[in-house]
Every structure is written in C-alpha cells, then in structure tokens.
Amino acid sequence: MHRAPGRVNLIGEHTDYNQGYVMPVAIGLSCWVAIGPRDDRKLAIYSEDLDESAELDLATSDLLPSQNWSDYPRGVAAILQQEGCSLQGANLYIRSDVPLGAGLSPSAAPEVAVGYALLRSSGYDIEPLQLALLCQRAENEFVGARCSIMDQFTACHGQTGKALMLDCRSLEYRPLLIPNHATLMVCDTKVKHELASSEYNLRRTECEEAVRLLAEALPHVRALRDLNSRELEDHRGRLTARLYKRLRHVVTENERVASAALALEQGDLRRSVR
Secondary structure, eight states: EEEEEEEEEETTOOOOTTEEEEEEEEOOOOOOEEEEESSEEEEEEETTTTEEEEEEEESSSSSOOOOSSSSSHHHHHHHHHTOOOOOEEEEEEEOOSSSSTTSSSSSSHHHHHHHHHHHHHOOOOOOOHHHHHHHHHIIIIIIIOOOOOOOHHHHHBBBBBBBEEEEEOOOEEEEEEEEEOOOOOOOOOOOGGGGGGHHHHHHHHHHHHHHHHHHTTTTTTTSSGGGOHHHHHGGGSSHHHHHHHHHHHHHHHHHHHHHHHHHHHOHHEEEEEO
C-alpha cells in the first residue's frame, strides 16, 4: 500500500508559479494505492471513489490522454517510461479521501502515490524530489494543467506536525515545526476549485506579461520573485493598474512568507499569522 497526502497552503498565494516562496503543509486526507503484479504489461486501474475502471498497455510506445480521471495515473506511467523506467504490468486500486474541487491537491496525491507504487513494484528506487518533478511533468505535459511544483513537492516531502518553507525556484526547503499547542483547522468554504481555474490561468498570463514588460528595463527580472518593492514603484508607469495590482501582491506576499517563516521558527504564532 502506498500513500500520499493532500495539502493546504498556509501563506504564499500566487507566488509559486512566479518562482517565489510558499508555505504548504501536508494534511491527514490522503490517497492510497494498492498494487498487484500482472503477467502482461497492462495496467488495470480502478478508482473506488468514482467506481470506474481504466486500462492501458505499457507496451504501447505512445500513451495518449483519455481526457478523464485516468489521465493522472496514465500520465505518470507515460512520463516514467519516457525517463527509461521499464514498468511491469499491474492492477492498481486507488482510494482517496482528498475531496475533489476543494483546492487540497486532489491530483498530486494520486500522482505521487501511483508513482511510488509503479516504481517500487517494478524494482526502482527514487528520490522524493525526482518523483515530484516527474509527477509535475505528467500534469503539465500529459494532463495539460499548468500547475507549479508545490503540490507534488508537498505530497513527497510533507512531514507530520510541520509546514514547509519552499523556494519554488531552487526547490530548497526547510521544515517548520507547528507548536503542539496550536491546532491547524482546514475549513471547507464550498467554493469549488474548478470555478477559479480560469481566473488562475488569467493571473498567470498577466504575471508573465508583466515580466516581459519589466525585463526591458530590468533584465535581471526573469520571474516576479526577482522584483522588489522599490523596483516595482520605480517602474510602475510601464504597467496597467491591473498589472500593478497583481505584481504588488506577489512582491509583498513573498515578503510575508519569509516573515511568517521566521516568526514560526521563533514560536511567535501571533506574528506569523498577520
């Protein structure tokens, strides 16, 4: 049995795809994958939550998307084989209590759990960071979702009772202990994540456009994490009011993540949540 958790992000919104800082934490809701070997090279996948099955042939040189839930495990298998892993046929049983559409990383958890299951069943060991990057590729290239590394990274590196201070460019991180007297509460707002997906893509496009505009005057700005508050104000005239608003959020949010991490390390919960 292989398990990978969902996650929430304590602070650091819209900073991940701008190569900035985030502070995710793994939660108790997880995806479990049971795997059994087969004599052929087929993967037979069953989702308990959806009560649906899918099958694919690993001997096929070009695995293609099916435009449904099975693209997540299918994509992981495809990317692993592209990287030279000769996967063995298997029966996969997937069960997850990470709710769909709630923004708790319901895709990364099964990707990572399936990745571990397929690799270990086929006799491969892998470092957590390498698996996180491969699962991100599966979602980017196979599923077609422009996610950053945060979700898969947290599914691979999350620790009980700790948040992660993650640099989304270098992928350096450090665990941050959540004090025993503090309780992390995750509330369901009933706002479905898919309703915000178009806004997410728009924001990402706007941030990329702003980088292009600012790089003409600030060649060191390859992503918004390279921009500081003074530079933003000095070159505000290059931006529309909407782009300026987007950039101000990212710049100040990166600063808040760093400040919150320091406060958490010092055990100052009141300052860390401001």
